Amino acid sequence: MPNLSQKNPSSLLGKMLLVLLLSIAAVVVLLPLVIVFLTSLAPPGSVTSSSSSIIPKAVTWDNYRQAWVRGDFLLAFANSTLVALAVTGFQLLTSALAGYALARLKFRGRQAVLLMIVATLVIPFQILVVPIFLVLKWGNLINTYAALILPTAANGFGIFLLRQYFLTVPVELEEAAALDGASRLQILTQVMLPLSQPALLTLFLFTFIGEWNDLFKPLIFTTRPELRTVQLALAEFQEQFTNNWSLLMAAVVIATVPVVLLFLVGQRQFIQGIGSTGIKN
Template sequence: MKQRSPIVKATSLTLFSSNFSVAQLLTLTVLILGAIVILFPLIVVLRSSFTSPDSSFTLANYQAAWHRGNFWIAFANSTLVALGVTGLQIITSALAGYALARFKFRGKQGILLLILATLVIPFQLLVIPTFIILKWAHLINSYWALILPTAANGFGIFLMRQYFASIPFELEEAATLDGANRWQVLTRIMLPLSRPALITLFLFTFIGEWNDLFKPLVFTTRPELRTVQLALSEFQEQFTNDWSLLMAAVVISTIPVLILFLIGQKQFIQGIGSTGIKN
């Protein structure tokens, strides 16, 4: 067998060491191990969802889970609520964020700190006064009870404020000299330039509302208002022993948000990376 010459071996080692340092190899190893740890539960869920009681491959679990969970209604309700909350949060966050980024008025920093303080208050602490207000307005057991309580969010306002602050003020001055008013500057210049932040806010809000169980559980009792998470919770109570059926239901409920995130992941990363440029 032909052996490589020492020169060839030395060249190979030199190329290897130049391309991969010890630190890079350790980083790559840690990342691979982290990916395995993260993906392992997903693999277990997928494997269980395709397994029949006799341990053979089957698609019957998905068909049974779809019909028994009545996911058509749950998907429609979750989509309506998530889009409603997302649309309102984008509007409120854009308006408030623009005011905090561009307007000068007394108490602006105090308002910003107050908005940031709301991020540490869990919604569960506000559920009683929120429930009383919704009941007083006769909104319990309606879509509005699931949409209005989270129509504005401190995270969204702060996110948009940070992104607006990173946009050069000269662009706004040029538009003002051309005769644009504040509304036109916001809608025709600031918002188009803030597309990554808007997509980031959309993904955060939509996924959060899609996965929310607390509001539907507290503010609704009508079966026709059941969301995906309520369907999953009832599914688990009814079919606790059939793990394959439950795993199939979990996969079904996860597919829409997974597709949505994959579509917007590039803008999502850009939006997160650029919101802390300017204070």
């Protein structure tokens, strides 16, 4: 009888290679972030394009204070938070309603509607900017918060994601709720959505991070300084302090920290939500 406790050498070698490849990938991804952080701690003027070392000889945290004040990031943070939360709220609402209808309601043309929604995922937003701009201008919404919120209030990815997750919920739960007299809306809000928290959180993270990092909409649809978002403020900051690498990297860290913390807090539910949305017809 072979000893089952002995490990297969080829399997062990495969695991070691996998760990090595993942370690290399982690270094490749994290090294630029480490360089950005170390540069942000260097005294102004001590880091240039010809610097031979990424480790600063002296450390100062004053770069963050100066970057925060000079870039007026308080207003930018407030605007980005407002826009990101509003867009995320709208997408959660529209995706839940449309996703549930496509998953459970039987109507003619359902598959065609689903195919059209999925097809929108391959259309870049930049292609639609001209008609969207004309619609916003017709509605006198240019240079308003609505111009930053409404163009992305609904998204095909969110609809498809929740539709796929709703398909994993047993139909018997809905039938039991219907026997108790629950309406379709009550079934959605009291049965389906509580069971779909991983998918909802996944959509929340995707949408919030995407809106926080968006530069295109604020650049095209707004010109008022009081509507500046974080990414627009960062772009303007870069133009002003092109040669001051320490201040510039400090501003980059300031703009990045909120979304990194948000992802770290919700990463478990994020992975669960992605893993449980398999392809179903």
